[in-house]
Each structure stands twice: as structure tokens, then as C-alpha cells.
Amino acid sequence: MSTHAIHSDALAQKLADSGLRNTPQRELVYDALLKKRDHPTADEVYARVKTQLPGISLATVYNCLETLVQCDLVRAVNFERAPTRYCPNLHPHAHFHDETTGSTHDIELPAQLLAEIKSVLPPGYSAEAVEITFRGKLPSAG
């Protein structure tokens, strides 16, 4: 077994489900997201992956990230005009964006609350996704 490819089985499975191929690039990008859970930007992922596969291109990183999002292995998150950030936590959760440090933290969302939130939609509206983002200051920073 290799040092990377932490979850290559799950990845391979999901890719297969979508009729897509498993590639070293996709494994490395996914592993990078799993290894450091700091909601990195595409550029940051690119930098991390390049240490292991120097020849990889930024375009490929974007491609891989898009693929992972399509396969439901990763969610895309973004704040204002800042670069889109990527997060492999698939449990329903909100994000807290700390304005002093710029860092992002997952906030667990009780299923019941999520249901309540969805219930405010007028009849007939169907939401495939809800994105909830808090912005504010972290306790330690105050």
C-alpha cells in the first residue's frame, strides 16, 4: 500500500459509481483535502499536491475538485469574493468564518433544525441544497 491514498477505496467506489476513472491526480487531491481540514482554496490544494506530484497543473486541480464535488465527496464553500474553499465533511453542517483570522470552522447542524429551515420555503419550492454561513469573531480573538 502507498503512503497516500488514505481513502482510495471510497474514492474509487464513488468514481466508479459516476462512470469516472480513478487517477493519481484525483487521489492526491482528495487526500490533500482529507489530510488537512482547513477548507483550502484551489491554489492551496495545488501547492500541497505539487510536493508529491510536481508536474500536476492548476487546471487539473480545478478539474479534480470539480469531479470530487460531482461525486459527492467534497463540498464547495465560498465567502464573498474570496476564492472558493473545499471541504470533505459531508455531514449537514454550517460554516463559521472567522473574520479576524480568515479561518473556517464546521458547525454541526442538528437534523431537526435543518428540517425546520427547509420548511420555511413556500409550497412547491424544492431546495437541493442549503448553505448556511456565519461570519463573526472567535472567542479567543476577542
Place this chain on the structure above:
Amino acid sequence: MSTHAIHSDALAQKLADSGLRNTPQRELVYDALLKKRDHPTADEVYARVKTQLPGISLATVYNCLETLVQCDLVRAVNFERAPTRYCPNLHPHAHFHDETTGSTHDIELPAQLLAEIKSVLPPGYSAEAVEITFRGKLPSAG
């Protein structure tokens, strides 16, 4: 009285509160947002305002929008990488982004639900703002 400047009094007040000046550009930009409540992009605002003030620049529109956001007269909303959209509805509300048409609708949020949402934050976290965005399909489009 002029044909534009629908709410120039409120605007002038808020600007004064922030120690800023009232200008024709700011009035026109604000009026454009109030006149057509379709969450326009900066470019769209620019196009609308130019019909009344052909010499206005895009940079000024961006400046004015930022000013209006700072004065709590307007909120900025954005979806994925799409251009930021602007909305003069200051009541706590969510947004529904219709993926078939690309249009955006306000969804009223009961105050109690908003309180419940904020209560999921771990102790000490303080959120200045919560942004809730639904994405999905509208009934008529299905």
C-alpha cells in the same frame, strides 16, 4: 422634487450617520436597487444607472455599492463564483436561487427560527451575520 431619489431622505440620513456625503451617484445607485428588486449585479446596476447618468464609471458603482453596504442600506449576496448580487431588503431573510432561470427570490425567515439557528454556535462564538442560501428549482419550472 426630482424624478429619482425615491428614498433620498433615508439615504441622506444613513450617510450622515456614517460621516459620508450624499452624492448623485449614490442616490442613483440606491434608487436603482429599490426600483427593480431583482438582486442585480454591479454590472447590471451600472447599466441601469448609466441611462440617467451616462458619465458614471463602473468603479464608482462598485464604490457606491460598498458604501451602501457599509451604511446598512443594502446587503451583498453571492452564489458560487457568480458575480455578487445586491439586495436592499434588510429584513432578516434567506435567498432562494433558482437554478433553471438563475433568478433570486427572498424567503422570509421567522425571527424565532433565526434565533434557533444562531443557537447552534458553540459558546463564545458570536456571529455578526448569517447567510442562508437555498439552491434548487422553482415550482413553475418543474
Place this chain on the structure above:
DNA sequence: CCGTTCTTTGGAATTATTCCAATTAAAACT
């Protein structure tokens, strides 16, 4: 008025992302 401050302007610069055409790699078929 006269200096100061705020605002606008146009254009250049930046940043994130997507597009494209060419190459490479993998899978399917024989």
C-alpha cells in the same frame, strides 16, 4: 477664498476561474 477631505473617474492590475487544443493514459475490442 484656501486648504483639506471626500468622491469620482478611467485605466491598469489582480485574481480566480474556465476554455482550448494537443498530448498522454487508460479501457474496450479483436
Place this chain on the structure above:
DNA sequence: AGTTTTAATTGGAATAATTCCAAAGAACGG
């Protein structure tokens, strides 16, 4: 194994939204 087809990667160019900057203009305070 060899060939065809299909998918993926690559680098560079293109796009799109936004910000930056320096100069010009307008308003305000003494």
C-alpha cells in the same frame, strides 16, 4: 498484443469580476 475509442491531463491563453491607483473634481470648514 495491437488498434480504436474514450477519458484525463497539461500549459497557456482567455475571461470575468473586482480592486487599485493616481489625477481631477466637488464640497466643506475655517
